[in-house]
Amino acid sequence: xxxxxxxxxxxxxxxxxxxxxxxxxxxxxxxxxxxxxxxxxxxxxxxxxxxxxxxxxxxxxxxxxxxxxxxxxxxxxxxxxxxxxxxxxxxxxxxxxxxxxxxxxxxxxxxxxxxxxxxxxxxxxxxxxxxxxxxxxxxxxxxxxxxxxxxxxxxxxxxxxxxxxxxxxxxxxxxxxxxxxxxxxxxxxxxxxxxxxxxxxxxxxxxxxxxxxxxxxxx
Ligand code: AMP
Numbered sequence: 001x002x003x004x005x006x007x008x009x010x011x012x013x014x015x016x017x018x019x020x021x022x023x024x025x026x027x028x029x030x031x032x033x034x035x036x037x038x039x040x041x042x043x044x045x046x047x048x049x050x051x052x053x054x055x056x057x058x059x060x061x062x063x064x065x066x067x068x069x070x071x072x073x074x075x076x077x078x079x080x081x082x083x084x085x086x087x088x089x090x091x092x093x094x095x096x097x098x099x100x101x102x103x104x105x106x107x108x109x110x111x112x113x114x115x116x117x118x119x120x121x122x123x124x125x126x127x128x129x130x131x132x133x134x135x136x137x138x139x140x141x142x143x144x145x146x147x148x149x150x151x152x153x154x155x156x157x158x159x160x161x162x163x164x165x166x167x168x169x170x171x172x173x174x175x176x177x178x179x180x181x182x183x184x185x186x187x188x189x190x191x192x193x194x195x196x197x198x199x200x201x202x203x204x205x206x207x208x209x210x211x212x213x214x215x216x217x218x219x
Contacts, residue, residue, distance in 0.1 A: 004086075011120070026081055030086075054162055056168040065092060112196070129160075130150035135152040
């Protein structure tokens with residue numbers, strides 16, 4: 001199965017992708033995570049991307065498409081994948097169509113996790129992750145069971161993303177509405193679009209996504 005999670009920054013795509021990958025044996029492909037890994041590694045790509053990301057703007061289509069084209073060739077993608085944060089522009093969506101068509105593969109769903117703008121700032125500025133295992137938390141909505149200790153791995157170091165601040169959120173939301181929202185009608189026309197209310201509790205959103213995934217054509 002191959003699916004895309006669409007929706008604004010901080011809407012829960014990453015959180016839900018992580019849950020679905022375990023339950024459905026899919027791989028989460030997050031272009032944001034790939035770029036952050038490139039920054040952490042100090043690569044040329046990372047250097048180029050950092051200032052763009054810190055400004056809340058989109059990295060160029062060429063770079064992103066190249067990155068995804070390479071990634072979906074990896075053997076772990078054979079069993080299916082969840083695209084989280086890609087595509088983010090119409091040219092990226094068209095490139096994805098070509099990449100899949102070349103391999104004789106189809107896309108099952110593009111699922112919008114819908115969250116209104118006014119909820120986003122609070123969601124983004126409160127989030128943090130375990131520095132050791134990457135488990136996601138939130139100051140208000142999803143605190144670790146014991147303060148300062150990761151529920152999953154027991155790690156005690158946490159980190160916050162450089163671009164998760166109130167100033168950058170506005171630019172990221174603007175980029176979402178101007179460049180990514182046009183993908184909603186794009187996938188609607190192809191009969192691939194499904195919508196889930198992303199303001200529901202996290203488990204409830206997962207349940208709705210699972211219901212959609214269970215309707216996929218097997219084979
Ligand atoms: P994310 O982790 O998905 O919120 O992405 C963080 C940042 O990485 C974005 O604000 C963009 O600067 C960049 N980025 C991630 N994915 C893409 C993409 N598909 N196209 C362009 N820029 C991207």
